[in-house]
Amino acid sequence: MRQATICIDSTALQYNFNRVKQLAPTAKIVSMVKANAYGHGVKHCLAALAESDAFGVACLEEALEIRTLGYQNDITLIEGVFSADEMPSVIEHSIECIIHHQQQLDWLRAHKTAYIAQGLKVWVKLNSGMNRLGFKLPEIIDVIQLLKNEGFTCVLAMHFANADADHPLNEQQKSQFLQVKAACDPILASCCNSAAIFKWPELHFDYVRPGIMLYGASPFADQNVHALDLKPVMSFTAQIIALNTIQAGEQVGYGSTFTAEQTMTIAIVSIGYGDGYPRAYLQPNFVAVQGQLTPVIGRVSMDMIAIDVTGLDATLDSEVELWGKHRLVDDVATANGTIGYELLCRMTTRPRRHLL
Ligand SMILES: Cc1ncc(COP(=O)(O)O)c(C=O)c1O
Numbered sequence: 250m251r252q253a254t255i256c257i258d259s260t261a262l263q264y265n266f267n268r269v270k271q272l273a274p275t276a277k278i279v280s281m282v283k284a285n286a287y288g289h290g291v292k293h294c295l296a297a298l299a300e301s302d303a304f305g306v307a308c309l310e311e312a313l314e315i316r317t318l319g320y321q322n323d324i325t326l327i328e329g330v331f332s333a334d335e336m337p338s339v340i341e342h343s344i345e346c347i348i349h350h351q352q353q354l355d356w357l358r359a360h361k362t363a364y365i366a367q368g369l370k371v372w373v374k375l376n377s378g379m380n381r382l383g384f385k386l387p388e389i390i391d392v393i394q395l396l397k398n399e400g401f402t403c404v405l406a407m408h409f410a411n412a413d414a415d416h417p418l419n420e421q422q423k424s425q426f427l428q429v430k431a432a433c434d435p436i437l438a439s440c441c442n443s444a445a446i447f448k449w450p451e452l453h454f455d456y457v458r459p460g461i462m463l464y465g466a467s468p469f470a471d472q473n474v475h476a477l478d479l480k481p482v483m484s485f486t487a488q489i490i491a492l493n494t495i496q497a498g499e500q501v502g503y504g505s506t507f508t509a510e511q512t513m514t515i516a517i518v519s520i521g522y523g524d525g526y527p528r529a530y531l532q533p534n535f536v537a538v539q540g541q542l543t544p545v546i547g548r549v550s551m552d553m554i555a556i557d558v559t560g561l562d563a564t565l566d567s568e569v570e571l572w573g574k575h576r577l578v579d580d581v582a583t584a585n586g587t588i589g590y591e592l593l594c595r596m597t598t599r600p601r602r603h604l605l
Pocket of ligand 1 (some may be wrong): 327459
C-alpha cells in the first residue's frame with residue numbers, strides 16, 4: 250500500500266492548547282478549527298481541544314460538522330451567516346454569529362427572541378483598518394448600543410492585519426478597539442489571534458482566538474515553533490520506493506533541472522503535489538530521513554520526488570518526513586514562498602490520515 254501518511258499528534262495538540270492557557274490564563278479560548286482544523290481534520294482534533302470554551306469556524310457547514318461529531322461547546326461563525334435562511338439553523342444548533350454588515354444585523358434582529366432565548370452572544374466586528382470585514386467607527390458604537398438595548402449580549406471583535414509584525418497599523422487598530430470598548434462599556438471583547446496572544450497580553454480580554462499556534466506552526470516569520478515552545482501536530486511522511494545510483498552529469502526528473510556533480514545515491518519517495526506537497530520552490534528544499542535533513546532534487550512530480558541519500562543509511566521502505574518534528578512545515582513554506590498555514594490547509598485527501 251502507498252505509504253503517504255498524515256499523522257496527527259493529539260498530545261502535541263493538547264500541549265499547544267495548554268500553551269494558550271498558560272499565555273492567556275484569564276481569557277476564554279475560541280479554538281479556531283475552520284478549514285477542517287487548518288487541514289488537520291476536524292474529527293481528529295476536537296477531542297484534544299475539548300476544553301475549548303468555543304470553536305471558531307468560517308461557515309455554517311463547518312459548525313454543523315462539529316455538532317454532528319457530538320460537541321456541545323459554543324461555536325462562533327467568524328464571518329457570520331451568508332444569507333437570512335441560515336438563521337433558523339444557527340439558532341436550532343446553538344451557534345453564535347459575528348455580524349459585520351447591516352443586512353446581517355437585520356437578519357439577526359428578525360430572529361431576536363429565539364436567538365436570545367438560546368443564550369447566544371452576538372459578536373460585532375470592528376473594521377479598524379484591515380478593511381476585510383466589520384463596521385467602522387463611529388457606526389459600530391450605534392450598532393452595539395442598539396443590540397444591547399434590545400437585550401443582546403455582545404462581544405466586540407476585531408482582527409489584526411499585522412499582529413505578526415511591527416507595523417504602524419497595529420497602533421491604529423489597538424486604539425480604535427480600545428475606543429469602542431470604552432464607549433460600549435461594559436462589553437465582552439476579543440481581538441487576539443496566535444501572534445497577538447504572544448505579543449500583547451494586555452489585549453487578551455475575554456476571549457482569545459488561537460489558530461495556527463494550536464497546530465504547532467509559527468505565526469511569526471522570524472521565530473520558529475521551538476522558540477515559541479510549541480509542538481508540531483502534523484507529521485507528513487512517505488516511503489522510499491526506489492534507490493538509484495547516478496553518475497556525474499546524469500539528470501533527474503521532469504525538465505531535467507538537476508544534474509549530478511558526482512556519483513550519488515538518490516531515493517525516489519512516493520509523494521508529490523497530488524498529495525499536497527508543493528511543487529514550486531524559490532529556495533532549496535529538504536526532507537528528513539532518520540531525523541537527518543537531506544535535499545529534494547529535481548522537480549516535484551504528482552506522485553513522486555527524488556531526494557539525495559548519498560551517505561545515509563536509507564533503504565527501500567525507509568520513512569521520509571516531508572514536514573513534522575524534524576523538518577518544520579514553516580521551513581518548507583519559506584522555501585516555497587508561502588506560509589505554513591497554506592501548506593497545512595491545502596493537503597489533499599489522498600494521504601492516509603491517522604491519529605496518534
Ligand atoms: C477572525 C480570526 N480570528 C482568529 C484567527 C486565527 O488566526 P491565527 O491562525 O493566526 O492564530 C483567524 C484566522 O484567520 C481569524 O480569521
